[in-house]
Amino acid sequence: MERRAFRVNGFAVLVGLLVLGVVMAGAGWAAGVPALIGAAVAWVIVAAVAASGFVVINPNEAKVVQFLGRYVGSVSDAGFQWVLPFTTKRRITLRVRNFETAKLKVNDADGNPVEIGAVVVYRVTDSAKAAFSVDDYEEYVAIQSEAAVRHLATSHPYDAHDEGRTSLRDGAEVAAELTTELSDRTELAGVEVLEARITHLAYAPEIAQAMLVRQQAAQVVAARTQIVAGAVGMVQLALNRLAEEGVVELDEERKAQMVSNLLVVLCGDRAIQPVVNAGSLYA
Structure with a gap:
């Protein structure tokens, strides 16, 4: 599950490094040239270690922070931030995204071959699941979307000739069912499906x-x-x-x-x- 990583304002850490450098330089100057050189070397090492923790977070973006392969948390506050040094930061976008499936040829509930396609609107809500639960959450959403569209097409007829039967042409009902099924399928990847609608529906050319x-x-x-x-x-x-x-x-x-x-x-x-x-x- 996603959790908040330790973070400090990057500008505050930068100012602290500059103050530390001035203090160390003053102490080294008072003690002599060898001490000044040693203080400079020590400050450079500290600054290099601290610099590995600086990170820039863009709006609607999260950075998944790992230390030696271990997940330590996520940072989603936009701006110049500082996290633990010697960590890796993986970018996960939190923006709303669109995905349009290919035109799939499947048999509807009556056995008639139809061509069907859909558009899916989604966003990542759990950066940890998106990063670690699946190999590639974008590919995962694409594959699950096609699977859900195929299942929807085989569950309903193109035209409902009987009362009380939902057809693929009933836009609102079909969209709600597709959205619910996709939400269940993509919850594992930390993805929220905002909307899913049929964009293409036609009988196959041969019939x-x-x-x-x-x-x-x-x-x-x-x-x-x-x-x-x-x-x-x-x-x-x-x-x-x-x-x-x-x-x-x-x-x-x-x-x-x-x-x-x-x-x-x-x-x-x-x-x-x-x-x-x-x-x-x-x-």
Whole structure:
């Protein structure tokens, strides 16, 4: 787990080294030339040791500090800092990053081959896990993202033909599920997934034309169903108004004929040419 490393303001340590140098030089000068030379050599050694602990931290960045292979802590305070000397410092960025998966070809829940791709927005929240739990946290996020997208595609169909079934085209629900799964997968690497969304979704080229015909047929059926429902309502309204206002009295046979004519007019996909019956020429 990440913990805070010992650190001191770098400028304070630098000023301390300069003060120490002045004091040592003054003492050596008072004791003679050999003592002055010895003081200078001692100050150079101390300064060289202390200089190995200076480090510059940029905003939204952390340095993982190790001493002889042992993790001693992380420093994330931006600025000029000083940590324990003779330590190694590994840079870990804490900035928000984007990753876009390649277009993957997988079979959906119905067995149809589809092409799918996603974009993942993430950031490192635990520098120690990112540095030591995995070899390369960026590569780890990339591989886990592709695995999560493949699992998502095989768990849902491209189109949900039954009610209560989530399809890959349901953006908000699919994005929430993908984000949750990726968060669980990348927690080991100290990574927080902020958002994951599908950016590319299409049938594979070999079945795209057949699926297009299927979608068009489904849309035609849905449109016809709505048209018929509306036409039935209009016919019912017309018959009720005629009966309420007493415009004309129709027997069952004429009602059936009227319903048939109205449905042909309302549900037809072509312009209707009406035939007007003006009555007989002879009494």
